[in-house]
Amino acid sequence: xxxxxNTGNPKVDLAYRRKKNKEEMKYQVVxxxxxxxxxxxxxxxxxxxxSKLFIVPFIILLAVVQCIFQLYYFMHMxxxxxxxxxxxxxxxxxxxxxxxxxxxxxxxx
Numbered sequence: 001x002x003x004x005x006n007t008g009n010p011k012v013d014l015a016y017r018r019k020k021n022k023e024e025m026k027y028q029v030v031x032x033x034x035x036x037x038x039x040x041x042x043x044x045x046x047x048x049x050x051s052k053l054f055i056v057p058f059i060i061l062l063a064v065v066q067c068i069f070q071l072y073y074f075m076h077m078x079x080x081x082x083x084x085x086x087x088x089x090x091x092x093x094x095x096x097x098x099x100x101x102x103x104x105x106x107x108x109x
Contacts (some may be wrong), residue, residue, distance in 0.1 A: 031073040038062045 041065050045055050071077045
């Protein structure tokens with residue numbers, strides 16, 4: 001008898017892909033729900049007439065969290081093969097944060 005392995009078996013491959021797609025869809029729905037919640041939270045913070053010293057950093061923090069969710073779950077940056085684009089994104093983020101920190105330091109000093 002021939003050696004029977006699961007590789008190349010269309011039924012097993014289809015079941016595996018369906019399972020992976022179901023998992024991926026679950027992560028996307030959860031992250032979408034979290035993003036909607038973070039957006040509502042930002043609107044509530046603005047509508048609550050809180051101090052601008054609290055609202056601005058809070059909204060920026062929520063925006064950063066939403067950006068991470070969108071990159072990793074909707075843009076599929078968590079999959080293999082996206083190491084170089086991730087490196088460029090994080091390098092750009094680092095340069096941007098250093099620039100903001102430098103300008104903030106110059107203004108407040």
